[in-house]
Amino acid sequence: MEVRETKVFxxxxxxxxxxxxxxxxxxxxxxxxxxxxxxERRIGGRLVxxxxxxxxxxxxxxxxxxxxxxxxxxxxxxxxxxxxxxxGVTGELRLGLYSQLVGGPAxxxxxxxxxxxxxxxxxxxxxxSVTRGLEELRRGDLEPVASWLPLGCPDMVVGPVxxxxxxxxxxxxxxxxxxxxxxxxxIWRTAPSSRGPxxxxxxxxxxxxxxPPPGTRSRGAVGRTTRWRR
Numbered sequence: 001m002e003v004r005e006t007k008v009f010x011x012x013x014x015x016x017x018x019x020x021x022x023x024x025x026x027x028x029x030x031x032x033x034x035x036x037x038x039x040e041r042r043i044g045g046r047l048v049x050x051x052x053x054x055x056x057x058x059x060x061x062x063x064x065x066x067x068x069x070x071x072x073x074x075x076x077x078x079x080x081x082x083x084x085x086x087x088g089v090t091g092e093l094r095l096g097l098y099s100q101l102v103g104g105p106a107x108x109x110x111x112x113x114x115x116x117x118x119x120x121x122x123x124x125x126x127x128x129s130v131t132r133g134l135e136e137l138r139r140g141d142l143e144p145v146a147s148w149l150p151l152g153c154p155d156m157v158v159g160p161v162x163x164x165x166x167x168x169x170x171x172x173x174x175x176x177x178x179x180x181x182x183x184x185x186x187i188w189r190t191a192p193s194s195r196g197p198x199x200x201x202x203x204x205x206x207x208x209x210x211x212p213p214p215g216t217r218s219r220g221a222v223g224r225t226t227r228w229r230r
Contacts, residue, residue, distance in 0.1 A: 010065065011024055018033060018055065090121050095125050103162055133145050138155070
């Protein structure tokens with residue numbers, strides 16, 4: 001089976017309309033029909049039921065579609081990778097970086113290696129506000145964004161982890177919470193919070209939990225405090 005025939009069939013399985021397939025692939029409806037008939041002769045069975053009112057796949061056609069889709073997608077991916085390798089990655093990569101801490105200690109080296117391997121491209125580091133970073137990513141104004149985890153956004157793809165850092169609770173000298181002591185959930189719930197309402201919900205609830213996780217005693221420890229040195 002030729003790649004051209006596969007593409008015609010998959011587009012027809014999506015559109016279920018010979019005219020729209022022709023428009024998308026710049027073929028005449030007659031050519032689309034001839035391609036389908038050639039496939040059916042080669043396979044030995046009918047792939048599409050066509051009437052004056054509608055077009056639908058036969059069970060054999062549905063089975064062929066389900067089998068061809070992942071193969072076709074993989075072929076497109078391999079071709080695209082080969083095209084990128086031949087032409088090289090060019091242009092500007094807009095990286096959203098809330099702070100150096102979010103990017104981790106290796107972020108500068110990561111950027112250097114990227115630009116070294118792709119001399120036709122450069123990284124433009126931007127510092128979006130925490131309330132706008134993910135929206136800029138969704139709009140395409142930013143490409144990757146270094147963020148805290150867990151993100152909790154089903155429309156986002158999480159890449160490799162850049163760094164893992166322990167969290168500490170800094171208190172001023174003379175604060176009622178003892179420096180170096182263990183903070184319990186009972187005391188933690190009395191603390192006022194200043195986090196912004198527009199910040200992504202999942203990182204906030206993990207960094208500033210309002211209540212202990214299920215199964216944790218109310219007298220259990222939240223973490224250890226340390227003095228904030230100015």
